[in-house]
């Protein structure tokens with residue numbers, strides 16, 4: 423007889439949310455976590471600590487450059503990096519304790535140790551001392567997440583050559599930071615250290631930043647970041663990092679080949695993406711199929727190739743985002759409980775928490791063009807939004823892409839202050855199949871930044887008021 427209805431391996435946003443939902447639905451549930459604290463990458467070394475440093479460093483920058491314009495005289499702000507790191511750590515601590523509390527409240531059993539699928543219905547947990555115990559269960563959810571992607575020939579020591587994890591705990595501001603990769607993590611952490619005083623250069627293999635995001639957004643955003651002082655070397659790659667001297671020497675080559683140059687730096691951040699964490703889990707022995715990138719292969723119901731074993735989050739295909747993992751966690755718990763869990767992959771917002779923020783949901787112009795969809799564009803700049811003007815936050819715009827025939831909203835892209843919160847309106851509208859007209863006729867509070875969303879919707883029909 424199975425002891426548990428469900429065992430979830432991994433307590434990141436996918437795993438812990440899945441366990442809580444399963445417990446709510448009456449399933450006897452356990453979570454296995456190899457780390458000391460719950461919450462996975464997101465809470466411990468990802469979303470939460472990075473946003474704490476982004477928030478604190480943004481206020482530091484404002485105190486130095488913006489406060490005086492508003493009549494707040496604080497003199498030159500002084501950085502206490504150790505205290506800022508403590509503030510970040512306390513934020514992480516509060517969040518991971520919150521997950522422990524929620525698991526307990528929902529009567530989810532927890533096991534500390536490395537989980538391995540010994541057979542369908544059997545999970546072995548190996549604790550710190552090497553002692554193993556076997557747990558029986560009807561279903562297993564693999565929620566083991568992802569790990570830092572590495573580059574051949576570049577050794578990450580987490581001191582001078584760091585991954586995002588090391589970049590969150592530097593004990594002094596590097597005079598010069600070289601970031602490899604102009605994706606979300608590279609730009610967010612590059613922004614943190616630039617604001618705190620580092621000279622930052624970003625080397626990107628492609629000819630653009632933020633691959634996959636709307637081009638229009640990326641072009642404007644790159645100009646904004648350059649104005650802030652971040653330098654970019656696009657269509658370039660770092661072939662090696664020589665760490666033998668007191669300064670690091672990065673060998674930077676054109677992506678297409680050609681003469682290399684040496685760029686010196688004090689810290690190199692390798693931010694070239696993440697890889698699924700699917701080794702050591704006994705997947706091959708159990709017959710669970712993986713794709714050529716090591717991701718666990720699942721069907722529309724998150725079922726793997728072995729009955730009773732499911733997978734969600736960063737370890738399967740799709741955007742590596744905490745909220746995607748959470749929604750999959752809820753859906754798979756409902757499916758295992760006999761309900762109809764579902765995730766709408768057309769409406770998953772994507773946010774870059776820099777200043778200004780970038781937020782998007784749905785299709786980019788490039789994707790619509792490639793699919794042959796005709797669309798109308800409504801665009802509204804924050805320079806014409808009253809609240810943005812008075813707050814001295816006028817960089818950026820809202821852009822709405824709507825189907826030319828039906829007016830249905832197909833994509834929304836925002837560069838601007840608080841874009842990450844504003845995108846929620848667009849996501850709700852798209853989930854309900856809204857037309858641009860629906861957003862345009864919805865009353866938006868004045869004066870708010872969200873009026874720019876309404877104005878962009880009006881602009882789809884060429885009738886915005888404030889432009």
Ligand SMILES: Cc1cc2nc3c(=O)[nH]c(=O)nc-3n(C[C@H](O)[C@H](O)[C@H](O)COP(=O)(O)OP(=O)(O)OC[C@H]3O[C@@H](n4cnc5c(N)ncnc54)[C@H](O)[C@@H]3O)c2cc1C
Pocket residue numbers: 431432433434435436437454455456457460461462463464465467468469470472535536537538565566567568586587607699702703734735736737742743744745746747775
């Ligand atoms: C610096 C950084 C910033 C980020 N910022 C954001 C952001 O702002 N917004 C956003 O949406 N996403 C962000 N992400 C991505 C986000 O963290 C991930 O998409 C999310 O954590 C994935 O959730 P998950 O549950 O699939 O896996 P994870 O959070 O990776 O959790 C997996 C858990 O499984 C455990 N585990 C693995 N193998 C085993 C095993 N064999 N036995 C027991 N336990 C095991 C791991 O220890 C870990 O705790 C960021 C990532 C990084 C690195």
